[in-house]
Amino acid sequence: xxxxxxxxxxxxxxxxxxxxxxxxxxxxxxxxxxxxxxxxxxxxxxxxxxxxxxxxxxxxxxxxxxxxxxxxxxxxxxxxxxxxxxxxxxxxxxxxxxxxxxxxxxxxxxxxxxxxxxxxxxxxxxxxxxxxxxxxxxxxxxxxxxxxxxxxxxxxxxxxxxxxxxxxxxxxxxxxxxxxxxxxxxxxxxxxxxxxxxxxxxxxxxxxxxxxxxxxxxxxxxxxxxxxxxxxxxxx
Amino acid sequence: xxxxxxxxxxxxxxxxxxxxxxxxxxxxxxxxxxxxxxxxxxxxxxxxxxxxxxxxxxxxxxxxxxxxxxxxxxxxxxxxxxxxxxxxxxxxxxxxxxxxxxxxxxxxxxxxxxxxxxxxxxxxxxxxxxxxxxxxxxxxxxxxxxxxxxxxxxxxxxxxxxxxxxxxxxxxxxxxxxxxxxxxxxxxxxxxxxxxxxxxxxxxxxxxxxxxxxxxxxxxxxxxxxxxxxxxxxxxxxxxxxxxxxxx
Numbered sequence: 001x002x003x004x005x006x007x008x009x010x011x012x013x014x015x016x017x018x019x020x021x022x023x024x025x026x027x028x029x030x031x032x033x034x035x036x037x038x039x040x041x042x043x044x045x046x047x048x049x050x051x052x053x054x055x056x057x058x059x060x061x062x063x064x065x066x067x068x069x070x071x072x073x074x075x076x077x078x079x080x081x082x083x084x085x086x087x088x089x090x091x092x093x094x095x096x097x098x099x100x101x102x103x104x105x106x107x108x109x110x111x112x113x114x115x116x117x118x119x120x121x122x123x124x125x126x127x128x129x130x131x132x133x134x135x136x137x138x139x140x141x142x143x144x145x146x147x148x149x150x151x152x153x154x155x156x157x158x159x160x161x162x163x164x165x166x167x168x169x170x171x172x173x174x175x176x177x178x179x180x181x182x183x184x185x186x187x188x189x190x191x192x193x194x195x196x197x198x199x200x201x202x203x204x205x206x207x208x209x210x211x212x213x214x215x216x217x218x219x220x221x222x223x224x225x226x227x228x229x230x231x232x233x234x235x236x
Numbered sequence: 237x238x239x240x241x242x243x244x245x246x247x248x249x250x251x252x253x254x255x256x257x258x259x260x261x262x263x264x265x266x267x268x269x270x271x272x273x274x275x276x277x278x279x280x281x282x283x284x285x286x287x288x289x290x291x292x293x294x295x296x297x298x299x300x301x302x303x304x305x306x307x308x309x310x311x312x313x314x315x316x317x318x319x320x321x322x323x324x325x326x327x328x329x330x331x332x333x334x335x336x337x338x339x340x341x342x343x344x345x346x347x348x349x350x351x352x353x354x355x356x357x358x359x360x361x362x363x364x365x366x367x368x369x370x371x372x373x374x375x376x377x378x379x380x381x382x383x384x385x386x387x388x389x390x391x392x393x394x395x396x397x398x399x400x401x402x403x404x405x406x407x408x409x410x411x412x413x414x415x416x417x418x419x420x421x422x423x424x425x426x427x428x429x430x431x432x433x434x435x436x437x438x439x440x441x442x443x444x445x446x447x448x449x450x451x452x453x454x455x456x457x458x459x460x461x462x463x464x465x466x467x468x469x470x471x472x473x474x475x476x477x478x479x480x481x482x483x484x
Contacts, residue, residue, distance in 0.1 A: 172304040172320045173313065179433050180450055183440020186476065193437050193476050219440070219450065 006030050006142050013149045018157070023125075023150050024053040030146070031139050033111070033127040037061045038150060040115070040123035041076050044206055045158045050123075056107065060126055063101050070098040071112035072124035079121060081144060082112045085134035108132040111140075113147040117155045118189055118199030119225060120206060125150060152195065155202050162205070174212040181215035188225040199225065251286060255397055258282050262404050271467025272428045273435060275408045276307035277458075279380075279401050284309045287394045289382040290362065293319045294370070294405060295328055296378035298429055303332060303378065306432045311439075311454050318356050319381060322367070326353035331367035331379045337399070338367045342387040363387040368398055370406040377406060377425055431469040438472035442482060456482060 009026035016022030024036040035057035039049045047065050052058035064070030071082045074094075084091045087110050092099040107128050115123035125147050127135075135143065178200065186196035200218065204211040217223040265275055276294050283292040293308035293315065303323035305316050322328035327338040327350075340346050341364050346354040357365065364384040369376045380402040382390065390398065409428050435457070442453035457475070460482055461468040474480035 172302070172323065173317045175304070176316065176436050179436030180440040180443070183437040183442075183476065184444040185440075186437070186478075187441040187444045190478070193434075219443070 010146060010149065013146055013153075017153045020050040020154075020157075023051045023153070024057070026146060027125065027127060027143065028053060030142055031127060031135060032129065032133055033109075033135075034130045035128050037126045038115075038123070038154070039065075039072065039126070040154060040158070041065075041072060042121060042123070044120060044202075045122050045154075050154065056105065057126065057128060059105075060102065060107065060110070060128055063098060064126070067095075067097045067101065069095045071095070071110045072126050075112035075114040075124045076121050079114055079116060081114065081140055081147075083135055083140065084110045086132060106130045109134065111135055111143070113143050115147060115151040115154055117151050117195065117202055118185070118191065120155065120199070120202045122151065122155055122158075122202075152198060155198060159198075159201055159205055174215070177215040177219065178211055181218040184218045185225055189227060254282075254286055258286070259400075259404070262408075266404075266408060270408070271431075271469045272409055273307060273431045273469050274461070274467050276405055276428075277468070279405050280307045280309050283380070283382055283398060283401060287382055287390065287398055288384065290385045291315050291383040293381045293383075294378060295319060295323055295332075295381065296370075296409070296425060296429055297332065297376075299426065303328060304429060304432065306378070306428055311451050314360050315383075318353070318360055318362070318383075321353040321356055322365070322381065324352070326350045327365050327367035328379050328381055331369045332376050335369050335371055335374075335376045337369065337395075339389060340365045341389045344387075357383070361385055364389075366390050366395075366398070368402045370402045370409075372406050372410060377409065380405065431472070434476055435468060435472040438475040441475050445481075445483065 009030045013023070013026045020038065023038045027033065027036040035053045037049055037052035037057040037060065039047065039061050041047050049058055049061045052061060060070075061072070064072050071084055075082045084094075087107060088099060088103065091110075108131055109129040111127040113125045113127075114121060115125065125143070127143070178197070181200055182193055182196045185191065185199050186193050189196065189199065191199065200214055201211060203223075204214040207214065214223065261278075262275075265278075280292040280294055283289060291309045294306050295303040296306045297303050305319050308315055308319065319328065323332075326346075327340055331338040343354055343357045343363055343365060362383045362385065364387050366382045368380040368382075370378045370380060380398065382398060410424050435454075438457055439450050439453040442448070442456055443450050446453065446456065448456070457468060457471055460466075461471045464471075471480065475482070
C-alpha cells in the first residue's frame with residue numbers, strides 16, 4: 001500500500017475522534033484484511049465493542065469476551081500486537097476454546113493491536129482475514145500507529161463521558177501544576193504534551209483521584225512513569 | 237553623610253531616568269518581533285524595582301473571563317496562589333470587572349468578602365496592594381497587581397507610571413492590527429495565555445530531566461533564553477516538542 005494511502009487513513013482517523021463508527025474503515029483501506037472491530041477491554045473502561053465493520057468482526061469480539069481468551073486479550077496483556085496468520089493450527093494450541101468456536105466460520109487469520117495510552121491498557125483492535133495471509137512489518141507498524149490514534153480517541157471519549165474532562169483542573173494555580181506535571185510526563189515517556197496530559201487524566205480516573213493531586217505527586221516524584229521493555233508503567 | 241542622602245531628589249531623578257530607559261526599551265521591544273511573556277516579565281520586574289513593591293504580577297483573562305497569572309516577580313506558589321485568590325474574590329477581580337484601579341492601602345482593612353485573600357496576603361507578609369486594569373477602550377483584558385510589604389498608598393507619580401506600564405503591556409499583547417477585530421483580539425490574548433501553558437510544561441520537562449525544583453527550572457529557562465537571545469516562549473516550545481535539550 002502506498003504511503004499516501006496510509007497518511008490519508010491516519011488523517012481520517014484523526015478527524016473521526018467523536019465517531020467510533022469511523023474507526024474501522026481506515027484499517028480496511030490500508031491493510032489486507034476483511035474486517036475490523038474496536039473494543040474496550042478490562043477493568044478501566046469495561047468490555048464493550050465500540051465499532052465493528054461487519055457482523056463477523058462483531059462476533060469475533062463477542063466470542064473473545066465470552067470465552068476470556070483470544071488474540072485481543074493477549075494483545076492487551078502483552079501490550080504489543082499479536083499476529084495469528086493461521087488461526088486454526090498454531091492458534092488452536094494458544095486459544096483452544098476460541099479456535100474451536102470459530103472453526104466453521106470464514107476466518108483464516110486474526111491480528112490484534114492493543115489500545116494503550118501511556119501506562120493505561122484500555123482495549124484492542126481486532127482484524128480478521130477470510131483468506132490466509134499475514135501482515136508484514138510495515139503493515140504492522142502502520143496498524144500500530146493507527147491504533148495509537150484510536151487509543152487516544154477512545155480514552156478521551158470515555159473520560160468525557162464520565163465527566164472527567166479538563167474542568168477537573170480547577171483554579172489557575174492547580175492548572176499550573178497540571179501543566180508542570182505534563183512536562184514531567186512528556187519527558188518521562190517521550191510523548192507529546194497532549195498525550196502526556198491524557199495520561200495524567202487517565203491515571204487520575206483509574207486511581208479515582210483528582211487530577212491536581214496526581215499532578216502534585218508527579219512533581220514531587222512520588223509517581224514516576226517509565227518506559228520499560230515490556231511497556232510503560234507507573235510506580236508510586 | 238553621602239550626597240545621595242542629603243539630596244533625595246537625586247534618587248528621584250535616577251528613578252525618572254530608569255523609567256525613561258524602561259519606556260525606551262519597551263518601545264524598542266514593541267517594534268521588533270518580541271516574546272509577549274518576556275515583555276510582561278520585564279514589566280513586572282521593573283514595576284517591583286521602581287515602585288517600591290515587594291512583588292508584582294500580571295493576570296490575563298481567558299475566553300471564559302477566568303484570570304490566570306501570566307507573569308510574576310516570583311514563581312513561588314505563595315505569590316501565584318495569592319494572585320489566584322485575588323482573582324477569585326479580591327482587588328484583582330474587582331479591577332477586572334469594573335475597569336477601575338483598586339487600591340488597598342492597608343490589607344488589614346480589606347472587606348470581609350475578600351477574607352481568603354486578606355488572610356493569605358497578611359500571612360505572606362504583604363500589607364498593601366494595587367490592582368490596575370489592563371484596558372483597551374471598553375475591553376479589560378487583565379490586571380497588573382502591585383504588592384508592598386508596608387501599608388500606605390502608592391505614590392501618585394508611581395501610579396501614573398504604573399498605569400502607563402499597564403497600557404504598554406496591553407498594547408504589547410494586542411498588536412495594533414487587532415484593534416479592529418475582536419476575534420483576533422481574543423486569539424492574541426489566548427496566544428499569551430497559551431505561551432504560559434507551554435512555559436509551565438517546559439518547567440516540568442527541565443525539572444524532571446535536570447532533577448531540579450520547578451523554580452530552578454524556570455531560572456534555567458530564562459538564563460538559556462537570555463544567553464541565546466531567544467524569547468522564553470520559543471525556548472519553552474522547543475523544549476516541549478523535544479527539539480531542544482538544555483543539557484546538550
